[in-house]
Amino acid sequence: MDAKLVNPFIDAFISVMPQIGFPIPKRTKVYLQNKNITNFGVAVMLGFTKQIRGNVVYNMNEDTAKFIASTMMMGMPVSEIDTMAQSAIAEMSNMLAANTATNLTALDLEVDISTPSVTVGKDTQMKISNTQYLTIEMDLGGHKVDIAIAVDRDV
Amino acid sequence: MEKVKVMIVDDSKISRTILANHLSKTNFEVVAMAADSAEAIRLYQEHNPELVTMDMNLPDADGIECSKKIRGLDPDAKIVMISAMKDASLVSQGRAAGISAFLQKPVSTNDIIDTLLLLCQQKISKVAVLRESYAKAFERALQQGILNLIGVQSKINLETYDKRYVSVDGIAVIIGLTGYPVGRSIIYMSHDTMKAFTTTMLGTEDINEDEMNEAVEEAANIVVGRGASNINDVFKDKEMRITPPGTIFGSGIKIASPKLTTFKLTASTKVGEIFMNVGFAEGE
Numbered sequence: 001m002d003a004k005l006v007n008p009f010i011d012a013f014i015s016v017m018p019q020i021g022f023p024i025p026k027r028t029k030v031y032l033q034n035k036n037i038t039n040f041g042v043a044v045m046l047g048f049t050k051q052i053r054g055n056v057v058y059n060m061n062e063d064t065a066k067f068i069a070s071t072m073m074m075g076m077p078v079s080e081i082d083t084m085a086q087s088a089i090a091e092m093s094n095m096l097a098a099n100t101a102t103n104l105t106a107l108d109l110e111v112d113i114s115t116p117s118v119t120v121g122k123d124t125q126m127k128i129s130n131t132q133y134l135t136i137e138m139d140l141g142g143h144k145v146d147i148a149i150a151v152d153r154d155v
Numbered sequence: 156m157e158k159v160k161v162m163i164v165d166d167s168k169i170s171r172t173i174l175a176n177h178l179s180k181t182n183f184e185v186v187a188m189a190a191d192s193a194e195a196i197r198l199y200q201e202h203n204p205e206l207v208t209m210d211m212n213l214p215d216a217d218g219i220e221c222s223k224k225i226r227g228l229d230p231d232a233k234i235v236m237i238s239a240m241k242d243a244s245l246v247s248q249g250r251a252a253g254i255s256a257f258l259q260k261p262v263s264t265n266d267i268i269d270t271l272l273l274l275c276q277q278k279i280s281k282v283a284v285l286r287e288s289y290a291k292a293f294e295r296a297l298q299q300g301i302l303n304l305i306g307v308q309s310k311i312n313l314e315t316y317d318k319r320y321v322s323v324d325g326i327a328v329i330i331g332l333t334g335y336p337v338g339r340s341i342i343y344m345s346h347d348t349m350k351a352f353t354t355t356m357l358g359t360e361d362i363n364e365d366e367m368n369e370a371v372e373e374a375a376n377i378v379v380g381r382g383a384s385n386i387n388d389v390f391k392d393k394e395m396r397i398t399p400p401g402t403i404f405g406s407g408i409k410i411a412s413p414k415l416t417t418f419k420l421t422a423s424t425k426v427g428e429i430f431m432n433v434g435f436a437e438g439e
Contacts, residue, residue: 055331
């Protein structure tokens, strides 16, 4: 995986989240992984096509998902990951992916994004690459969101 | 046929009664009547009607303000303005507030019914278009794919899927759709079906979990790729592309795709049931 393609994802997270009411996120760790992704509770997957092909997964536990949904709904209490909360999390993922796409355009890479799939199921396994993928751990106001990325230039 | 739920907003009791009488003889069911804006908003949330008829003059706000508030709650709300006055300025303000149609009092039974029918048909036909032009392309791809991959005939059932999420126990392969229409496809099956499917596909029972997952992933890639090609063959001006697959395994998985119109395809085969769910975002 091309390291140049990673920053657009990180930059999107750092710039979009404060715009929708979250504290400024901090990047805590970046590392390559071979094994499957273990769903922390709620994991949103989006796919990319055109000059970049691959998938991104925003992985978080239920508490973090509730915190995100509640913040996006102006502080409305969220006690379970219901339809409203799923919509809020999907919407956040759409914004992150769209901003990532804009950042990739700056590298002269045109991309299209699929709609997000919100998967709920703690400890279920996800595979987004036949080889390695990159995990970026983000700290969002004390909550942990992992961004798992497996993307490549389409040759 | 199921009745279409309508809410009437009008400050005059007589107007409400006349309109309710017109509609009572038809396929529409008046589920709520509101005399002012506040009541309209409360009743809209309570009854979630498919159509709203709106008077221009309400005691606590005008019909345009009230429509804006309803559209704020539900951006898909379908509102017909029925007013004594109908001029260009009202129509343009009304359009900006999201009002779909305008009628002038007194309204004939035929006019109101034609207008309301037209509005709910727009909703019906949008789903019908997605089903006929897009979901069916995947139906053919699933049937051909199963036949080519494991040499088995299947019976496919296609239905509109209105549950909030897809439940998976076993394996699910998610492949995103980009271009037009944007969406995603999910091919999923139980662990037992996966075992039978992959042993038939590869002609050996000597395969481990990873190999089974990979085989299903590849099969899904072939089916979805073929479905997208079927669509691109017909709609030559628009190109649908597919993302690389993402595969999920485990039990009790729920996959939600908010705001998509989705279809469930069930392929009944001798190796078990193979499911596919395709979802499309409405509009461009």
